[in-house]
Amino acid sequence: MQTLPSPPGAAVRPDRSFSTPAVVASCIGFVLIGALQSLYGPALPALRQEYGLSPSGAGLALSAHFVGGVAGVLGFDRAFGRIGNRTLLGVSYTLVALGGVAFAFSPGWPLALLGALVTGFGFGGIDYGLNQLFATGFGRRSPAMLNILNAHFGIGAIAGPALIGLFGADRYPAVFTAFAVLAALLLIPLGGVRDRHPGDLPADAAANAAGPRARRTAALLTVFVVLYVLHVGVEAGVGGWEPTHLEAVGHSAAFAASATSVYWLMLTLGRFLVAPLTLRWSEPVIIAVSCAGTALCLLAAVQPGLAPYAYAGVGLFIAPIFPTGLPWLRRAVPAARRAGALVIAASMVGGVAAGPALGKVIELFEVRAVPAVLFVLAAVCLAATWWLARATRAAAGASGGPGSPLG
Template identity: 70%
Template sequence: MLFGALQAFYGPAIPALREEFGLSPSAAGLALSAHFVGGVGGVLVFDRLYGRTGNRRMLGASYLLMALGAAGFALAPNWPLALAAALLAGCGFGGLDYGLNQLFAVGFGHRSTAMLNILNAHFGIGAVLGPALIGAVGAEHYPVVFLVFALANLPLLFCLRGVRDRPPQPPQGRAAGEVSGAAARALRSVLAVFVVLYVLHVGIEAGVGGWEPTHLESVGHSAGIAATATSVYWLMMTVGRFLVAPLALRFSPQAIITVSCAGMTVCLLLAAVPDLAPFAYAGVGLFIAPVFPTGLPWLHRAAPHARRAGALVIAASLTGGVVAGPSLGKVIEWSGVRAVPLLLAAVSAACLAATLWLTRATRTKPATRTKPATRTKPATRTGPVT
């Protein structure tokens, strides 16, 4: 929950940041960009050290980086130092993003998909409560919120004894270096499509969150309804992950993600109808919710020897969040705000196509049936069994 709240603090604090440091809107928005850039760096560093340095030490370092960065952001006397602190907090954020998702993906066996959805649902709770907290105390008091966040991270350092310090051994079979050329090419294709799926789905998530209020106002809804509908969208993402957790024990990840991509495509098409748009966006939040946490166990089963696969897709998801805003903004300049749901529906359809391709590419072939062995007469026991 703290992890989710940190990402959500920056946006509501922008008015106070602009007044305190004399910033333009785009300059104030660099705080969140610095946070995401640091997040990508944290993912890559954690992945480099994964398996070499103990998991408890890496998670503890991530908590400390988030705490130091948040405290630095609260106390920074000028904007360059504030950006550096946001970058530092982002490094801890990225390390924790990769570390917790990686550990949950491999640590709970067949329950990993359900547990990942519960983990990410609590991230969503933090993301919903973070802006509410800033709003309750007032944006001008954002330093107090960041300092309290920094202090709240420190007790977590004493809660790491339940984490296994080393990753479990990979499944028996060929080592990663012994994979045949054809299998290696197929694995690279699977990883590439997983990366595409994650970049596109995070682009949809960020695109709806960023442009839903503008689109709703452009089709005749009031600013209050637009803001409320956007909050409901984020809330439905959290609800969706809790709802999927029990379903993940009965249905495969590929089935869940296929239904999710199809559902959000339909909802985005319905969002083009002005009267239905607020409800349709809520449906998008519900359907997109399971994609990120459900895809990771599927990836680990599809590429058990590709240790860096998780880092690739998590870094891709963070990159997708950075790229989505300006990319979608350029397209909207050409097509107009009313085309937002249709543009995102096209991206969602690409997610569905990628999911169907991955389902086919990672489908395990059934074992060849063999003729049952001829039953033989058991040998006569002549001595003690050893």
């Protein structure tokens, strides 16, 4: 995969993985994947009409996208460290461009699903690749930069449906094509991405280093996966079921939809706001406060009058967990590269499973139970964070390193 050479003035500092133009392009890349993930839902009415699909049949487009995303994360993890960073990102952007065009202009539904699958594969490569590089490429500023990067995902998630609403669902091919062109243009700044970072370890070396502490590694990784699956389940659960819950407790449909938009806006804003805090507070402290605040807000959402404002608070508090946890994971788990792929893939699975799982809870109880169920998940996230903080503090103390302030 060929990428253009770095333009003059775009040199990468020896202790960084990105030039300044490449950082900007990476943030635009996260706007791109955030928008792509959010486009399928608003396009469903047009897809059903064009291809004569049932609701569940049309919903397969998003499922194909997520299946491709998980495969992309795991597949690109296998190549990470063996193939240059520019090549991996270049292949990912190319797959998004090709898949987006195929989805937009396919003559039949099977080819459209294949386009969504290919787009998802590129999506997973971008998501994993940039998160992994930002987690290691900025020194102690990496948690701040990860929050800024992931905040741009939220900008895309807000912008995607807005564009479909502006142009109409029947114009979804033009919107998908525009984002495919953007993906192709993002190949240009890849010359500002360092092909190898001095701190990178080959995957085999990372795995071998973990050998003597395999049991501790397995325990830490398991709890990190639980934290990521459940917190993304809470995030997706609020986004998916907040409108239904608010309508059930007496709010209008229009108000419920607006409140849900505010939730996503607060989630995006929260990542920007926490970025400077990561330079003062450790990752365990930020994530513990985030989990506690999320749980308290969900408890408040049980009250109908407080629910819209409480959900906005959930968005603000839950925002930093995903990006802030990645640098902590890398330090805590010896086989960090494989661990990063696993938790990112697991978070995608958590997002997919949240909707059906909460739907089953509603069938068994009622929609009013949604915030209570999500509160339990957030409380488990807090317990997992507490356990991880104690475990990593004990390990750091045993090795003479600095410990976590929790515990």
